[in-house]
Amino acid sequence: MTEPPPEHAQPHQSAIAGKLIALGLPLVIVVVTVALGVVFSQRDRRHREGRLDGAALYARYCTSCHGPDAQGAGAVASLRPLRLEAEAFKAQVSQGKGAMPGFQGQLFDSDYERLYRYLQALDSPGK
Numbered sequence: 001m002t003e004p005p006p007e008h009a010q011p012h013q014s015a016i017a018g019k020l021i022a023l024g025l026p027l028v029i030v031v032v033t034v035a036l037g038v039v040f041s042q043r044d045r046r047h048r049e050g051r052l053d054g055a056a057l058y059a060r061y062c063t064s065c066h067g068p069d070a071q072g073a074g075a076v077a078s079l080r081p082l083r084l085e086a087e088a089f090k091a092q093v094s095q096g097k098g099a100m101p102g103f104q105g106q107l108f109d110s111d112y113e114r115l116y117r118y119l120q121a122l123d124s125p126g127k
């Protein structure tokens, strides 16, 4: 008679299961919360693609330095009129130059085009 009676096994196993749930559940909640936090904070930093038109992109990312009318101030270049070709514009805005930060992590590829057209339009006849 070395084997324990079967009724001993039952409470022992459920005690272990209870401990695992007690430890595991909070852990799962923490991991899920952190993961959602990361996803949403990135979404916020990197607005949803196509959601912002050129004017909104400019207001959000460029006004602080280049001014609401894009005429710059001090060391900040005026963007009126825009002197860069589309390719050079995208290169400079994504990589940055001098005191201007690069926006690679914040802008989508299609944003450069909208920004470019918005800035060009500021100086086109009839606008």
Ligand code: HEC
Pocket: 058, 061, 062, 063, 064, 065, 066, 075, 076, 077, 078, 079, 082, 083, 084, 089, 092, 093, 097, 098, 099, 100, 101, 103, 115
């Ligand atoms: C932190 C301030 C700052 C922000 C924000 C900023 N810029 Fe600039 N930008 C500068 C400075 C300073 C220069 C001049 C850089 C140099 O030539 O050394 C510049 C230059 C430029 C030029 C080149 C102009 C020329 O004719 O040489 C373009 C184009 C430009 N910025 C576009 C943008 C756009 C578009 C945004 C928004 C996505 C933006 N910048 C946001 C500071 C800023």
